[in-house]
Amino acid sequence: MRLFQAIYGWFDRRYQVTPLIEKNVTHKRVPRTLGWAACFGGLSLLIFLVQVFTGMLLLMYYKPDPANAWDSVTFIKSNVSMGWLVQRIHTVSANLMIVMVLMHMARIAYYKVYRSPRELHWVSGVVLLMLTLVLAFTGYLLPWTQLSYWGAKVGTEIPGAIPVIGRDIVQWMRRGEAISGETLGFFFALHIWIIPATISAFMGMHFAMIRRTGISRPL
Amino acid sequence: MSSDKPCEKGNGRRGFCKACIGAMTAASTAMVGYPVVSFVISQPSRIGEDKPLEVPIDQLTLGQARYEQWRGLQVIILATADGPMVFSASCPHLGCAVGWDTADSVFRCPCHGAVFTAQGEVVSGPVSDSLKQIPFEIKDGKIIITA
Numbered sequence A: 001m002r003l004f005q006a007i008y009g010w011f012d013r014r015y016q017v018t019p020l021i022e023k024n025v026t027h028k029r030v031p032r033t034l035g036w037a038a039c040f041g042g043l044s045l046l047i048f049l050v051q052v053f054t055g056m057l058l059l060m061y062y063k064p065d066p067a068n069a070w071d072s073v074t075f076i077k078s079n080v081s082m083g084w085l086v087q088r089i090h091t092v093s094a095n096l097m098i099v100m101v102l103m104h105m106a107r108i109a110y111y112k113v114y115r116s117p118r119e120l121h122w123v124s125g126v127v128l129l130m131l132t133l134v135l136a137f138t139g140y141l142l143p144w145t146q147l148s149y150w151g152a153k154v155g156t157e158i159p160g161a162i163p164v165i166g167r168d169i170v171q172w173m174r175r176g177e178a179i180s181g182e183t184l185g186f187f188f189a190l191h192i193w194i195i196p197a198t199i200s201a202f203m204g205m206h207f208a209m210i211r212r213t214g215i216s217r218p219l
Numbered sequence B: 001m002s003s004d005k006p007c008e009k010g011n012g013r014r015g016f017c018k019a020c021i022g023a024m025t026a027a028s029t030a031m032v033g034y035p036v037v038s039f040v041i042s043q044p045s046r047i048g049e050d051k052p053l054e055v056p057i058d059q060l061t062l063g064q065a066r067y068e069q070w071r072g073l074q075v076i077i078l079a080t081a082d083g084p085m086v087f088s089a090s091c092p093h094l095g096c097a098v099g100w101d102t103a104d105s106v107f108r109c110p111c112h113g114a115v116f117t118a119q120g121e122v123v124s125g126p127v128s129d130s131l132k133q134i135p136f137e138i139k140d141g142k143i144i145i146t147a
């Protein structure tokens, strides 16, 4: 404890972290009327961070090509020490993240706190919801199971109903006519880099806006 | 109101709370740390390394090689007309992994160009030793490598 305090003190004297923590965390005041429903935004963020972390771990063994994808996931689940746990946390949390985001959205809608000056919180929030769904959808293909294959097949078929450009969109998403190794590579890129980076940027905006306007108190 | 005052020297309620938070932090660190560390230090090539390597013969194709990992070694199983052969892929020159060239029916080393026959004997290159053969037995239609 002494040692910890000495080390912390050394950094604190130079970087003044304690006042920052006090201002933003321990002494931060929030309206008394905020209830437990105000936790869901924070929980969405927490689960996202869990996903980033467990995702990095899975990436140590996952192989994104049709010949090896399924084997590598099976290998993680049955051979890697604690692999079953890490894999399960990542899958279950993917679903939980969607639930949390929807609960968060429900609270915002119920208390009508999307109204001026918070319209853009809602707009950035809708983008976050979309990105969360794309994250889950692209991740679903990666284990390359029958379910993954048909999930991706049916999911990418949907824009085909759009007149004129529909077929082109389907082909663009699949990187060709059918679900193939190209699709897997593309979804992999989206899932581990492109969407997480974009979602982080939008979360940053979302939080900055909330800091700007302050959180609203339910009437 | 008196109970809101900080207590002396970490005793009393505040001290108790701090101790609880400390214990909980330690417990959660261990709970997260143990799975993470054991996950990260697992090595694919070491998992199941005490088991013999078994390859069903009917999965081999005549004139083609199959690459396996066994006890940290790269192993090549080659299906020849006279039956299967098993080699260590490690080149006797400086240890690069040789590969089977199906078109020319020779092993080639990518590093300094050594070439070996299907029996592992040197054809050309900066080497004098043949490829190391690995002993195996055939049982129930499977190649079994134990030694």
Ligand code: HEM
Pocket: A037, A038, A039, A040, A041, A042, A044, A045, A101, A104, A105, A107, A108, A113, A114, A118, A121, A122, A123, A124, A125, A126, A128, A129, A132, A203, A206, A210, A214, A215, A216, A217
């Ligand atoms: C990845 C998804 C999301 C994350 C991580 C996130 C995070 C947060 C956090 C931490 C807050 C602070 C207050 C609270 O937690 O309730 C918040 C507020 C807010 N969020 Fe989100 N959010 C997400 C998605 C959404 C969605 C889908 C919507 C609506 C379409 C939305 C609209 C809002 C609005 C309007 C506020 C302001 C609430 C107020 O001032 O009381 N957010 N968000």
Ligand code: FES
Pocket: B091, B092, B093, B094, B095, B096, B109, B110, B111, B112, B113, B114, B125, B126
């Ligand atoms: S290591 Fe194989 S030729 Fe040098």
